[in-house]
Amino acid sequence: MKKIIDKMKNILISYEEMIVLSLLGVVIGLIVSLFEVLFGYGLQGMIDLHHKTGNWLLIGLPFAGLFIVYMFQHWGKSAIKGMNLVFEVSQGITRYIPKRLVPFMIGGTWLSNLFGASVGREGVAMQIGATVSHVIGRHFKKYENAKTIFLVCGMAAGFAGLFGTPFTAVFFAMEVLVAGVLKFRAMAPTLTAAFSAAWLSGFFGIYKSSFQLVLYSFEFNWKLIIPLVGLGILFGIVGGAFAWSLSRTKKKMMAWMPDPYKRVLIGGMIAAVLLFVLCSGRYSMLGENLIEDSFQYGTVYWYDWICKFGLTIFCLSVGFMGGEVTPLFAIGATLGFCVSPIFGIPPAMCAALGYAAVFGAGTNTYLASIMIGMEIFGFQYFPLFFIVCSVAYLVNRNKSIYALQQREG
Structure with a gap:
């Protein structure tokens, strides 16, 4: 009888964790989405400004690079590791992701694009999400063993908030930390984080990329x-x-x-x-x-x-x-x-x-x-x-x- 009671308690605890983390996923998704809206619109503004100058801002690219390096060397410190910090926390190599990673990565990416460097944006979006979710997760001591779940939720929210593709964000965040392994324990909160982030970003006008392909009819042979x-x-x-x-x-x-x-x-x-x-x-x-x-x-x-x-x-x-x-x-x-x-x-x-x-x-x-x-x-x-x-x-x-x-x- 005691074994049955203990088993029932464990089941109830696991359901409680799933429900609480799923609700936190919504909160994480909404907060991360606001950062992604800021980052996305700011980035688009930098790109538009670059185009308006007729690419002449490329002249300032090496000097922008110097400022970025100076910024990280003097104030950014460990934030220069970028995405590696997320992996280090997941693997227990590092305990914390510093909050300053968010403004430094946003600023560095804005400057890089403003002056025409050939770089993307996804890594920054996921770092924003992981940092926000990590900071939130640290306040819930009861779920300290769920640090990876918080990271996965944050990365999914970051990806979905910027690209507007919540289904992809869920799978990407769940499998990217360990290739070949899906973090199924993170499924429910990752879903709520990704879809809430995608919804709010869409509300503010950041929509997913979509392309109308000419209908391709194919015979599978x-x-x-x-x-x-x-x-x-x-x-x-x-x-x-x-x-x-x-x-x-x-x-x-x-x-x-x-x-x-x-x-x-x-x-x-x-x-x-x-x-x-x-x-x-x-x-x-x-x-x-x-x-x-x-x-x-x-x-x-x-x-x-x-x-x-x-x-x-x-x-x-x-x-x-x-x-x-x-x-x-x-x-x-x-x-x-x-x-x-x-x-x-x-x-x-x-x-x-x-x-x-x-x-x-x-x-x-x-x-x-x-x-x-x-x-x-x-x-x-x-x-x-x-x-x-x-x-x-x-x-x-x-x-x-x-x-x-x-x-x-």
């Missing part, structure tokens, strides 16, 4: 499966190569130029020249222009994905702040568009497959890549995204843009 497998292999190689190259380049840059000021100054000068010479800033900032061209049948050059690939890695390696995911979207979309004639799939559809699969391979996340493809381009294309993203994930072989991501399975 070997004639379609073979090119899909080929695309998966290609996208997996490119996504994995991006992750590997980013890690190697960062290490090489630090070895060649240990002084962060010298590294960002010289690197900023080189980046500014390259970004201006190569199509007058076409590869600056997030890369959303490349994504739009890929889906609206605009001008897409065969070398677009190569230039975005190299310049993003270079800018992040010399010290500019920002994310990697939006550039991965751009790389995948432009690559898919360019190789579509080879594989016999319409350009926009091939771009959509590249958009999702290169993202999945670069981040070493499986379900999130399939989900973002369906959430943005249509659930009717599930078979296509499933095959391409599955093959890309297998080909990648556990390489990730997140250096501290753990691997299992």
